[in-house]
Amino acid sequence: MTDYTAEEMMTVAAARALRDGQVCFVGIGLPSAAANLARLTHAPNVVLIYESGTIETRPDVLPLSIGDGELCETALTTVTVPEMFRYWLQGGRVDVGFLGAAQIDRFANLNTTVIGSYDNPKVRLPGGGGAPEIATESGEIFIIMRQSSRSFVERIDFMTSMGHGTGGNSRAEAGARTKGPTLVVTDLCVMEPDPESRELTVTAIHPGVTREQITAATGWPVRFAAAPADSPPPTADELAALRALNERTARAHAGA
Amino acid sequence: MAEITSLEAAIAENVRDGDTIALEGFTHLIPFAAGHEIIRQQRRDLTLVRMTPDLVYDQMIGMGCARRLIFSWGGNPGVGSLHRMRDAVEQGWPRPLELTEHSHAAMANAYEAAAAGMPCAVFRGYVGVDLPKVNPDIRFITCPFTGERLAAVPALKLDVAIVHAQKADRRGNVLMEGIVGVQKEAVLGAKRSIVTVEEIVDELGGGPNAVVLPSWTVTAVAQVQGGAYPSYAHGYYKRDNAFYKAWDTIARDRDSFLAWMTDNVLNRREPLRRAS
Numbered sequence: 103m104t105d106y107t108a109e110e111m112m113t114v115a116a117a118r119a120l121r122d123g124q125v126c127f128v129g130i131g132l133p134s135a136a137a138n139l140a141r142l143t144h145a146p147n148v149v150l151i152y153e154s155g156t157i158e159t160r161p162d163v164l165p166l167s168i169g170d171g172e173l174c175e176t177a178l179t180t181v182t183v184p185e186m187f188r189y190w191l192q193g194g195r196v197d198v199g200f201l202g203a204a205q206i207d208r209f210a211n212l213n214t215t216v217i218g219s220y221d222n223p224k225v226r227l228p229g230g231g232g233a234p235e236i237a238t239e240s241g242e243i244f245i246i247m248r249q250s251s252r253s254f255v256e257r258i259d260f261m262t263s264m265g266h267g268t269g270g271n272s273r274a275e276a277g278a279r280t281k282g283p284t285l286v287v288t289d290l291c292v293m294e295p296d297p298e299s300r301e302l303t304v305t306a307i308h309p310g311v312t313r314e315q316i317t318a319a320t321g322w323p324v325r326f327a328a329a330p331a332d333s334p335p336p337t338a339d340e341l342a343a344l345r346a347l348n349e350r351t352a353r354a355h356a357g358a
Numbered sequence: 359m360a361e362i363t364s365l366e367a368a369i370a371e372n373v374r375d376g377d378t379i380a381l382e383g384f385t386h387l388i389p390f391a392a393g394h395e396i397i398r399q400q401r402r403d404l405t406l407v408r409m410t411p412d413l414v415y416d417q418m419i420g421m422g423c424a425r426r427l428i429f430s431w432g433g434n435p436g437v438g439s440l441h442r443m444r445d446a447v448e449q450g451w452p453r454p455l456e457l458t459e460h461s462h463a464a465m466a467n468a469y470e471a472a473a474a475g476m477p478c479a480v481f482r483g484y485v486g487v488d489l490p491k492v493n494p495d496i497r498f499i500t501c502p503f504t505g506e507r508l509a510a511v512p513a514l515k516l517d518v519a520i521v522h523a524q525k526a527d528r529r530g531n532v533l534m535e536g537i538v539g540v541q542k543e544a545v546l547g548a549k550r551s552i553v554t555v556e557e558i559v560d561e562l563g564g565g566p567n568a569v570v571l572p573s574w575t576v577t578a579v580a581q582v583q584g585g586a587y588p589s590y591a592h593g594y595y596k597r598d599n600a601f602y603k604a605w606d607t608i609a610r611d612r613d614s615f616l617a618w619m620t621d622n623v624l625n626r627r628e629p630l631r632r633a634s
Contacts, residue, residue: 169385
């Protein structure tokens with residue numbers, strides 16, 4: 103078996119969750135890498151939409167920004183940003199919203215706004231961007247994040263994007279009409295919300311990772327499914343596609 | 359009819375201290391040269407509006423032009439923080455910066471509402487989140503037909519909208535192509551507008567559905583080749599992603615930031631170009 107990194111395992115596991123033909127609203131960074139890997143491997147007909155207005159884009163390299171020229175040049179069509187958010191996202195045409203975050207809690211609520219208090223923040227993060235509405239207007243949400251006790255926290259400092267609220271039916275009671283987060287993929291494991299309580303539960307563990315590692319990297323007493331699956335390691339084809347994508351991207355962003 | 363003029367004159371005549379202005383362009387066609395001219399002309403107490411403040415507002419904030427920022431995502435895309443924006447928010451340097459924060463959907467809807475002459479925008483958003491607790495401009499209304507609770511935000515009415523485009527013709531009609539963001543909405547929702555363009559041509563050559571701003575919707579047009587660099591102009595030059603990465607180091611420290619701005623903006627009148 104080829105060697106691979108935890109980051110590669112995470113990206114591959116997240117890519118596998120996207121099904122061919124789904125319409126995916128893609129966040130920049132880790133979600134973009136995973137969504138494009140899906141397109142380059144098992145899901146050639148996945149429809150990738152970026153908030154800059156590009157629809158059915160097929161970038162050869164990963165965009166550094168959400169609006170790189172590569173996205174527009176390889177798209178079926180490019181619409182205005184108001185049209186993107188009104189007709190396409192709010193219009194209910196997105197199956198999966200693919201997001202990352204700085205902090206997540208046990209109900210998959212996300213913070214990308216501030217660490218500390220809003221008025222006197224310890225760290226001012228970029229903010230919500232498209233995420234608050236992606237989180238409630240996409241059919242379901244996939245989340246990809248590196249796992250540590252600093253990012254998987256007991257209480258997020260700011261509710262930028264709602265996941266399952268305070269658990270149970272609270273998401274629907276707040277007015278959301280969509281499923282919300284159905285999957286969290288990290289560099290250690292895969293979590294899914296419990297069908298009743300909506301609390302994130304470890305349902306698959308990546309090769310070589312222990313339960314103790316996952317517990318230590320989670321800021322709440324994390325629950326495990328009765329029999330978590332073993333994540334299948336990346337295949338040679340998946341790794342080759344991901345590495346080639348990353349190499350093309352690094353070359354392009356260096357200005358070559 | 360738009361006046362075809364110099365960038366220097368367009369800024370001098372149309373941008374005043376205390377104005378609410380937007381330099382729009384969603385990653386693409388960001389009017390950097392116009393931002394640099396505003397810095398050189400030392401405008402103060404501006405309310406800066408932009409969905410993604412990007413490097414251009416990091417520079418204007420760091421040079422003391424801004425009193426307030428209305429925005430929805432304040433980072434260096436794919437790289438990290440906007441250090442000058444953070445320094446203003448966290449330390450008040452060079453002056454405190456008041457934040458009015460929205461989501462992208464809210465900003466896009468609010469620009470569109472201004473273009474449409476509406477007092478506010480109504481959309482399905484801000485469900486279950488904290489921003490309405492810290493931004494009093496986010497409110498909720500009930501749909502009179504269905505009873506659904508919907509978000510409402512004020513229209514983004516601007517004193518001045520500034521955008522960059524590929525082409526204008528000699529009458530001042532403007533054509534833009536590629537990722538066109540919220541530029542048309544910003545211009546139509548503003549009292550005055552300035553458009554910088556890569557070139558001025560005899561015929562615009564856009565198809566029947568091209569994004570065109572008629573001359574009579576624009577106040578001033580100025581030709582500035584490379585005016586969107588280090589962002590990009592579809593069909594002319596690419597985004598300089600290497601510079602966006604380098605900015606992280608330049609802007610991290612106040613002294614290195616001021617040195618860069620002195621060399622590349624204050625003491626320079628030509629637009630910046632890619633180093634290679």
